[in-house]
Amino acid sequence: MSKPKVGIYGLTGCAGDQLVILNCEDELLNIVGALDIKSFSMAVSESDDDCLLDIVFVEGTVVQPRDEEMLQNLRERAKLLIAIGTCAVWGGLPAMKNEFSQEEIKKKVYGPAGDIFKTTAPQPLSSFVKVDLSISGCPIEKEQLLQAVASLLHGDLPRLPGYAVCTECKMSEYTCLLVEKGQLCLGPITVAGCKARCPGYGQPCIGCRGPVEEANVSSEIEVLKEKGFTWVDIQNRLRTFVASIDPLQIESV
Amino acid sequence: MKIITLPKENLTEFIGYLHAFGEIHAPTKRGDKSVVFAPVSDLSEIELNYTRTILPLKKYFFKPVDVMFNFYADKGYEAPTEEADKKYVIFGVHPCDIHGLKILDLVSNGRYVDTYYFAGRNKAAIIGLDCIPDDLCFCRSIGTDFVDAGFDLFLSDIDNSYLVRVGTSLGDDMVKAADTLFHEVNKEDREAYKRKSIERRKSFRTEIQLQDLPEIIDLEYENEVWHEVGEKCLSCGTCSMVCPTCYCYAVFDELNLDASSGQRKRRWDSCLFKDYALVAGGHNFRAERSSRVKNRFFHKQRGFVTQYGRPSCVGCGRCKAYCPAGIDIVEIVNKLRSQTRV
Amino acid sequence: MSKHENCSDCQNPYTPHPARIIRILPQIPDHQLFQIHIRFEDQGKVFTYRPGQFVMLSVIGVGEAPFSISSSPTHEGIIELCVRRIGHVTDALFRLPPKAMVGIRGPYGNGFPVEKLEGNNLLLVAGGLGMAPLRSLLWYTLDNRSKFKDVILMYGAKNPGDMLFKYELLSLLDRTDVKCLLTIDKKDESAIWKAHVGVVTTLFDFVDIDPNDTYAAVCGPEVMFKFVLDELLKRNFAKDRILMSLERNMHCGVGKCGHCMIGYKYTCLDGPIFTYWDAINLPEMV
Numbered sequence A: 001m002s003k004p005k006v007g008i009y010g011l012t013g014c015a016g017d018q019l020v021i022l023n024c025e026d027e028l029l030n031i032v033g034a035l036d037i038k039s040f041s042m043a044v045s046e047s048d049d050d051c052l053l054d055i056v057f058v059e060g061t062v063v064q065p066r067d068e069e070m071l072q073n074l075r076e077r078a079k080l081l082i083a084i085g086t087c088a089v090w091g092g093l094p095a096m097k098n099e100f101s102q103e104e105i106k107k108k109v110y111g112p113a114g115d116i117f118k119t120t121a122p123q124p125l126s127s128f129v130k131v132d133l134s135i136s137g138c139p140i141e142k143e144q145l146l147q148a149v150a151s152l153l154h155g156d157l158p159r160l161p162g163y164a165v166c167t168e169c170k171m172s173e174y175t176c177l178l179v180e181k182g183q184l185c186l187g188p189i190t191v192a193g194c195k196a197r198c199p200g201y202g203q204p205c206i207g208c209r210g211p212v213e214e215a216n217v218s219s220e221i222e223v224l225k226e227k228g229f230t231w232v233d234i235q236n237r238l239r240t241f242v243a244s245i246d247p248l249q250i251e252s253v
Numbered sequence B: 001m002k003i004i005t006l007p008k009e010n011l012t013e014f015i016g017y018l019h020a021f022g023e024i025h026a027p028t029k030r031g032d033k034s035v036v037f038a039p040v041s042d043l044s045e046i047e048l049n050y051t052r053t054i055l056p057l058k059k060y061f062f063k064p065v066d067v068m069f070n071f072y073a074d075k076g077y078e079a080p081t082e083e084a085d086k087k088y089v090i091f092g093v094h095p096c097d098i099h100g101l102k103i104l105d106l107v108s109n110g111r112y113v114d115t116y117y118f119a120g121r122n123k124a125a126i127i128g129l130d131c132i133p134d135d136l137c138f139c140r141s142i143g144t145d146f147v148d149a150g151f152d153l154f155l156s157d158i159d160n161s162y163l164v165r166v167g168t169s170l171g172d173d174m175v176k177a178a179d180t181l182f183h184e185v186n187k188e189d190r191e192a193y194k195r196k197s198i199e200r201r202k203s204f205r206t207e208i209q210l211q212d213l214p215e216i217i218d219l220e221y222e223n224e225v226w227h228e229v230g231e232k233c234l235s236c237g238t239c240s241m242v243c244p245t246c247y248c249y250a251v252f253d254e255l256n257l258d259a260s261s262g263q264r265k266r267r268w269d270s271c272l273f274k275d276y277a278l279v280a281g282g283h284n285f286r287a288e289r290s291s292r293v294k295n296r297f298f299h300k301q302r303g304f305v306t307q308y309g310r311p312s313c314v315g316c317g318r319c320k321a322y323c324p325a326g327i328d329i330v331e332i333v334n335k336l337r338s339q340t341r342v
Numbered sequence C: 001m002s003k004h005e006n007c008s009d010c011q012n013p014y015t016p017h018p019a020r021i022i023r024i025l026p027q028i029p030d031h032q033l034f035q036i037h038i039r040f041e042d043q044g045k046v047f048t049y050r051p052g053q054f055v056m057l058s059v060i061g062v063g064e065a066p067f068s069i070s071s072s073p074t075h076e077g078i079i080e081l082c083v084r085r086i087g088h089v090t091d092a093l094f095r096l097p098p099k100a101m102v103g104i105r106g107p108y109g110n111g112f113p114v115e116k117l118e119g120n121n122l123l124l125v126a127g128g129l130g131m132a133p134l135r136s137l138l139w140y141t142l143d144n145r146s147k148f149k150d151v152i153l154m155y156g157a158k159n160p161g162d163m164l165f166k167y168e169l170l171s172l173l174d175r176t177d178v179k180c181l182l183t184i185d186k187k188d189e190s191a192i193w194k195a196h197v198g199v200v201t202t203l204f205d206f207v208d209i210d211p212n213d214t215y216a217a218v219c220g221p222e223v224m225f226k227f228v229l230d231e232l233l234k235r236n237f238a239k240d241r242i243l244m245s246l247e248r249n250m251h252c253g254v255g256k257c258g259h260c261m262i263g264y265k266y267t268c269l270d271g272p273i274f275t276y277w278d279a280i281n282l283p284e285m286v
Helices: A016-022 A027-032 A065-079 A085-092 A093-099 A102-116 A142-154 A167-170 A217-226 A229-240 B007-021 B095-108 B115-121 B169-175 B187-202 B213-217 B225-230 B238-242 B288-310 B320-324 B331-340 C088-096 C130-141 C164-171 C200-206 C222-234 C276-281
Strands: A004-012 A036-040 A053-059 A078-084 A131-136 B003-007 B023-030 B036-040 B065-072 B076-078 B088-093 B124-129 B153-158 B159-165 B249-255 B261-267 C017-026 C029-036 C052-058 C063-068 C079-084 C103-110 C120-129 C151-157 C179-184 C215-221 C240-243 C271-274
Touching: A004 A016, A004 A065, A004 A142, A004 B115, A016 A053, A016 A142, A027 A065, A027 B213, A036 B095, A053 A065, A053 A085, A078 A085, A078 A142, A085 A093, A085 A131, A093 C271, A102 A142, A131 A142, A142 B249, A142 C029, A167 B238, A167 B261, A217 A229, A217 B225, A217 C200, A229 C120, B003 B007, B007 B023, B007 B088, B007 B159, B007 B169, B095 B115, B095 B124, B124 B169, B153 B169, B159 B169, B159 B187, B187 B213, B213 B288, B213 B331, B225 B288, B225 B331, B238 B320, B288 B331, B320 B331, C052 C079, C052 C088, C063 C079, C063 C088, C063 C103, C079 C130, C120 C130, C120 C200, C120 C222, C130 C151, C130 C215, C151 C200, C179 C200, C200 C222, C215 C222, C222 C240, C240 C276
Parallel strands: A004 A036, A004 A053, A053 A078, A078 A131, B023 B088, B088 B124, B124 B153, C120 C151, C120 C215, C151 C179, C215 C240
Antiparallel strands: B003 B159, B023 B036, B065 B076, B065 B261, B153 B159, B249 B261, C017 C029, C017 C103, C029 C079, C052 C063, C052 C103, C240 C271
C-alpha cells in the first residue's frame, strides 16, 4: 500500500500544535516512515504545495482573507481535512476579539501600520469548509494525535472521547478544585483528553480543549455564581477559548 | 466469628506484620482535605479518622482504564502478560465500601465471569475499619453501616483498643502472625463495644426511606423532578466515577502506529454521557439528559432491586459530596415521596 | 478472600475466537451477507446457537459490535451475518478483503424460545433489516418442518431493490409448506414485481390465523412494529405470544458493561428477544 500523502499547514496561530507533532520524539521516525509528508513548513524546507493530498492537518484560525483562501485551497486538495488545535476547532484565543469592533481593535494594536492588511472576525475552520475530524486542545495531546494517525493509516477516523475533564480528573483521583476548593474550574463542561493535567497540578481547568457536546453551560454558570464568582469572572473564563459559546445569550440565568 | 482485641498502641507493630501479606494500601491524605487509598509503609501515613476517599475500592479490581488483550493483524488476540502474583492488603475500609465490593462481586459473577475483576480481587485482603458518619452518609438507612462478611479482619474502635472480628482464614493467619499483639475480649471490651455502637447509631443524621421505594419510583416515573435534575446535571460523569457500585464500562481499540497491532481496552463509562445509549445509525435511546439522570437513579434504586433484591447504592454519600451541581439523591427521594403523599 | 473461588477455571469471556470471512454476498446497496467460519482450537468443536441469538464481531484495529445471526443453526459449519454499513465497525468490515480474519464471540442472548414455539403456527413479520434475525428462525422452522404447524412469512420492503434475501425468498413462493407473502411499499413502473404492493399490514388480509395456537415474531423499524402490533392485538393475539427482537448499544454482550440495560433487563442476556408483554413492562418502552 502506498503511503498516504500528507500536508501539515498552519493558518494564523502560534504553531504550537505543529510543535506537538515535532515533539513526538520517540514516534517521529515511525510517523515519517508511514506518511509521505509533502509539506510541513515548520520542519521540512522542501514542500509541494500544489499536489493532491490524502490528509491535511490544519492548525490555526481564519483571521484574514489570506487564511480563508489557503483553507479553501487545502480543502480542494485533500481527501480528509483535519482541524488540529482549539484555534482551528473552536476559534481559540484569537476569537476573543470577536466581541469588539475589528477595525477599532486593529487600530489599537497596530496603529497606522494596520491599514496595510485586512482582518476578519476569527472563525473556526468549520465555518468555511467541511472538517472531517477535529482534534482540539491548546495544544493538542500527543496521544490523541498518534491515535489519530494510527487510525487514519488503518483507514478509519479515530473516535476521541466526548466526555468531560471531570471524568478523567476523577479517574486520576485528583482533589476537586471546584467542589472542595471553590475554584473557577471548567472541568465539567470541557472535553477530556488531557488526563486532567491542570487539576493534577492544582490548577483549575480553563477550558482550553473546548466544550463537551451538549455542554450544560447554564448549570455551570449557576454553580460558579453560587461559589461567589462574579459574572465578569465567569464570562471571561468561558470566552477565553471558545467565542462560539456566547455566555451573553444565557445571561438571564 | 472469632473476636479479639488489639490495643491501639499495638497497631503500628501489627501494620509492620501485614507487609508479609502483600503491599499495604490505606487511606492517606491528598491535599488539605481529600483522602485516597494509596500504598503506605507505616501507620504514620494512614489517615485513620477519614470519612470517605475520593474513589472507592473498585479502582483496584476494575481499573479506570484497563487493557483487555493485545491484538495483531496476523496473530489475532493474545492476553496481556500478567502482572506477577502481587498481593495486596487494603487496610481501613469502611463498611459501605465493603458492601460496595460485595455488589461488584455479584455483578462480576454470574453466567459470564469477569475474569479481569476477579484476577485482582482474589489477590487482595480487606481489613475493615468502622467510622463516624457525616451529614452526607445515609448508609444506616440502606443497611450498609455494618458488615458481617466481605472482610478478612474488621476493626471497631472501642476507645483504647480495636475490637477485631476475624472474617476469613487469611485474616486468622494475619492475627496468628502477630499473635502476641492481640488479647482475648474481656467484659470491659464488650461493654465498650456496646456503648460505642449506641453512640455511633445516634450519629447518623441523614435518612432515606427505602421501603417501597421501587414502587414509588414506578409511580413517579413521569415526575417533574427528573426534568429539574436534568437541567442541573452537567453530565460530567463525576458521580459514576466515584460511585462504589457504578460498574459500566466502554470498550475501545487502541491501534499502534504500525496500524496492525494494538490493544483492546476498557474504561469507566457513565450512563449520563450523551452517547451511552447511542446505536450505530444515530438513534439515541436516551437523548435527553433528564432521561439519563432518571435511568441512573432507576437502575440503582429500582432495577437492581428487582434483579438482586437490594438497591445498588451503599449510602456512602460520594455522589452528593463530589457533584459540582450538588445533586442529592436523598433530596430526590424526598421529593418523589412528598409528591406521592399529596 | 471469598470472592470467586474457581476463577482459574473461568474462561475469559471477552477474548474473541479467530474467524474467517469465507464469502461476501452483496445484498442490496450497503448491505452484505458475510459467511463466516469460526476456528476453535479444539477441532471437533462446532459453533452452536439458537435462532435470534447474536454474536460480537471484532474488526482488528477498529472495534467490536453486535450482529444478529441470519443463518439457521441447522446449517452447520458457518454463520451468516447480514450487515448494514452504518457505523465505524461495519464500515471497516465492508473494507476487508475476502478471506480476511475477524474475531467472533458468542453466541449471546436468549434467542427465540424454539421449544415453546413447537407445535404452533408461526407468523413471521419483517420489515427492512428486520429480516436478518427472522431469516434464522425461518430456515430453522423449515428445516424442522414437522415440528411446526403453519408457517407464514410476511416481509415488506420499500421497493424490490431494498428487499433482503430477495431471490431466496422468491423461491419460497412456490413452496406449499410455507406461505411467503412479500410486499413492497410502492411499485416502480419499470420494475417487474409480481408479489404484493402496499405496507406489510395489508398482507394480513391474505391469511387466516388462529391466535390461540400461533406465535408471532416481529422484527423491523419502530413505525412498522407499531402498526403490526395493532393488527395482531386486533386479532386477539395474547401479548406473550408476540415476540420481538430489540436493538441496543452493546459493548460486552455478557451483561457487564451496562449499555444495553433497559430498566432492569439486559438486552444482551435477557433479550434480545422479548415478548410484547415483557416489553411493555420495561420503562422507556411502550
